[in-house]
Amino acid sequence: SRLEESVKKTVAHNPVVVYSKSWCSYSSEVKSLFKKLGVKPLVIELDELGAQGPQVQKVLERLTGQHTVPNVFIGGKQVGGCTDTVKLYHKGELESLLSKATAK
Amino acid sequence: SRLEESVKKTVAHNPVVVYSKSWCSYSSEVKSLFKKLGVKPLVIELDELGAQGPQVQKVLERLTGQHTVPNVFIGGKQVGGCTDTVKLYHKGELESLLSKATAK
Numbered sequence: 268s269r270l271e272e273s274v275k276k277t278v279a280h281n282p283v284v285v286y287s288k289s290w291c292s293y294s295s296e297v298k299s300l301f302k303k304l305g306v307k308p309l310v311i312e313l314d315e316l317g318a319q320g321p322q323v324q325k326v327l328e329r330l331t332g333q334h335t336v337p338n339v340f341i342g343g344k345q346v347g348g349c350t351d352t353v354k355l356y357h358k359g360e361l362e363s364l365l366s367k368a369t370a371k
Numbered sequence: 372s373r374l375e376e377s378v379k380k381t382v383a384h385n386p387v388v389v390y391s392k393s394w395c396s397y398s399s400e401v402k403s404l405f406k407k408l409g410v411k412p413l414v415i416e417l418d419e420l421g422a423q424g425p426q427v428q429k430v431l432e433r434l435t436g437q438h439t440v441p442n443v444f445i446g447g448k449q450v451g452g453c454t455d456t457v458k459l460y461h462k463g464e465l466e467s468l469l470s471k472a473t474a475k
């Protein structure tokens with residue numbers, strides 16, 4: 268669908284993308300982790316897209332199998348949610364993923 | 372209002388009460404902390420109350436100044452949200468609050 272193409276394009280053309288909900292603390296935690304690492308992700312607040320919000324969430328579920336927020340992409344690849352991103356950080360793997368993605 | 376009276380009665384008559392939203396990870400974190408401590412709180416899922424959900428949330432905001440979830444009460448006193456409850460736990464203060472409240 269056209270929406271699916273636009274989501275695919277968004278994650279391909281931006282080094283770090285976070286699909287979020289503005290009032291969700293797990294989404295905020297991921298956004299502040301990137302801020303702490305000096306990274307400015309493209310943040311898309313699904314609850315601020317009006318009728319398209321639930322539709323984009325369905326596309327994300329189709330593309331990634333994940334219907335929850337936050338949904339994080341780095342270098343065009345889906346990383347997962349908040350706990351996944353924080354785990355990568357604690358294992359020291361997040362920073363190398365970020366430098367590869369932002370170096371392109 | 373009648374709803375305010377019923378919320379006041381609920382927090383007065385139950386040792387531990389958690390106002391939650393079923394899909395919220397911060398609400399789940401607080402519920403699992405209590406489970407780990409062997410405590411069975413009264414859990415009220417605001418998103419499962421239908422039209423009353425937002426009304427109860429407004430009453431909680433009027434009574435406690437907090438409009439967010441989770442909203443935790445122990446021994447009739449408002450403790451706060453997830454971060455507040457977890458902080459009390461790490462300071463070793465949560466367990467004494469719980470034993471006082473559940474001993475009654």
Ligand SMILES: N[C@@H](CCC(=O)N[C@@H](CS)C(=O)NCC(=O)O)C(=O)O
Binds near residue numbers: 291293350
């Ligand atoms: N472990 C996941 C949890 C994600 C999660 O459950 N997100 C919630 C909001 S905090 C959600 O999207 N809930 C909607 C739903 O369950 O339908 C993560 O760390 O991102």
Ligand SMILES: N[C@@H](CCC(=O)N[C@@H](CS)C(=O)NCC(=O)O)C(=O)O
Binds near residue numbers: 398451452453455
């Ligand atoms: N620090 C608070 C954060 C609470 C919070 O922001 N909760 C969110 C859901 S995770 C909420 O209720 N958002 C609704 C809103 O902001 O209107 C806590 O630990 O409970």
Ligand code: FES
Binds near residue numbers: 290291292294395397
């Ligand atoms: S909605 Fe509460 S942590 Fe996401």
